[in-house]
Amino acid sequence: QPLSIPAKKVLLVGGCGFLGLHLIDQFWNLSPRPEIHVFDIRELPKVSPNFYKFNPSQINVHIGDLTSPTDVSEVISRISPEVIVHSASPVHGMGSAIYYKVNVDGTKNLIACAKKLKVPALVYTSSAGVLFNGDDLYNADETHPFPAKSMDAYNLTKQIAEELVLKADSPEFRTTAIRPAGIFGPGDRQMIPALRAMGQKGQHKIQLGNNLNLFDVTYVGNVAYSHVLAAQKILDPKEADKVGGECFLITNDAPIYF
Numbered sequence: 001q002p003l004s005i006p007a008k009k010v011l012l013v014g015g016c017g018f019l020g021l022h023l024i025d026q027f028w029n030l031s032p033r034p035e036i037h038v039f040d041i042r043e044l045p046k047v048s049p050n051f052y053k054f055n056p057s058q059i060n061v062h063i064g065d066l067t068s069p070t071d072v073s074e075v076i077s078r079i080s081p082e083v084i085v086h087s088a089s090p091v092h093g094m095g096s097a098i099y100y101k102v103n104v105d106g107t108k109n110l111i112a113c114a115k116k117l118k119v120p121a122l123v124y125t126s127s128a129g130v131l132f133n134g135d136d137l138y139n140a141d142e143t144h145p146f147p148a149k150s151m152d153a154y155n156l157t158k159q160i161a162e163e164l165v166l167k168a169d170s171p172e173f174r175t176t177a178i179r180p181a182g183i184f185g186p187g188d189r190q191m192i193p194a195l196r197a198m199g200q201k202g203q204h205k206i207q208l209g210n211n212l213n214l215f216d217v218t219y220v221g222n223v224a225y226s227h228v229l230a231a232q233k234i235l236d237p238k239e240a241d242k243v244g245g246e247c248f249l250i251t252n253d254a255p256i257y258f
C-alpha cells in the first residue's frame with residue numbers, strides 16, 4: 001500500500017540540496033501526491049532519471065533566502081502548506097558566522113513566519129552531530145544529553161536550531177526533528193567526494209590515531225523516508241502527541257570504524 005500523508009501541499013525548505021532532492025522524490029511517490037513546493041537559495045539542479053523518479057517540471061521552485069522575513073513569509077502565504085520540511089543548512093566546513101546566520105537566525109525566522117501564518121506543522125532536519133564532542137559514543141539514544149562543548153559551530157548551531165524548533169511545539173504548531181548521521185547515496189556532495197579527494201591526494205597513506213574512530217552513516221533514501229513518516233505522524237491528530245516536540249536519531253544498522 002503506497003504511503004500517504006494528510007497534506008495537499010508541502011513546502012521543502014532547502015529542497016534543492018542533496019537530501020532535498022530525495023525528499024522531493026519521496027513526497028512525489030506519495031498517493032495521493034501532494035503539491036510539492038521547494039524554497040531554496042539556488043535553482044533545482046539537473047537530476048538523473050536513474051536516481052530520481054520525480055518530474056522536475058512539476059516541482060514548484062521558489063528562490064529565496066531562509067534568513068529573509070520577506071522571502072519566507074511571501075512563499076508561505078502564497079502556498080499555505082500543511083507541513084514544512086526544513087533541511088536547509090550551509091555545508092560542513094565553513095566559517096561560524098554563516099552557520100549562526102542560516103541555522104540559528106534562519107530557523108528562528110522560519111518558525112516565526114510559519115506560526116504567524118498558521119502553518120500546522122514543521123519537520124526539521126537536525127543532525128546526530130548535535131551529540132558529538134569528538135569522543136566516541138556507544139549506543140547513545142535520544143535521551144543522551146547535549147555535550148558541554150560541541151564539536152564545532154556547525155554542530156552547535158544545529159543543536160540551537162533543533163532546540164528552537166522543538167520548543168516551538170504546541171497543539172496549533174506541531175514540530176519534530178530528525179537527526180541523521182553522515183548521509184550517503186546518489187547526489188552526495190560531501191562525504192564520498194571528500195573521501196575520493198583524500199584518496200587522490202594520497203592522504204590515505206597517513207594514519208592519525210589507532211584507526212578506530214567510530215562513525216555512523218545513513219543511506220539518503222532512509223533519511224528522506226524518515227522525514228515523510230515524521231510528516232505523516234505529526235499531521236495525524238492521534239499520533240501528533242507522540243512526535244510533537246521530540247527528536248529522532250536516524251542511522252543505518254550498525255556504526256562503522258573509519
Ligand code: NAD
Pocket residue numbers: 013014015016017018019020039040041042064065066067086087088089090091102106125126127128129158179180181182183184189190191
Ligand atoms: P546540501 O548543502 O546539499 O543542502 C542544503 C540546501 O540548503 C542547499 O540546497 C542550499 O542551497 C540550501 N540553503 C542553504 N542556505 C540557505 C538559505 N539561506 N536559504 C535557503 N536555502 C538555503 O546539504 P545536505 O547534505 O542535503 O543536508 C541537508 C540537511 O541535513 C542539512 O540541514 C544538514 O545539516 C543535515 N545533515 C546532513 C548530513 C550529511 O551528512 N550530509 C548529516 C546530518 C545532517
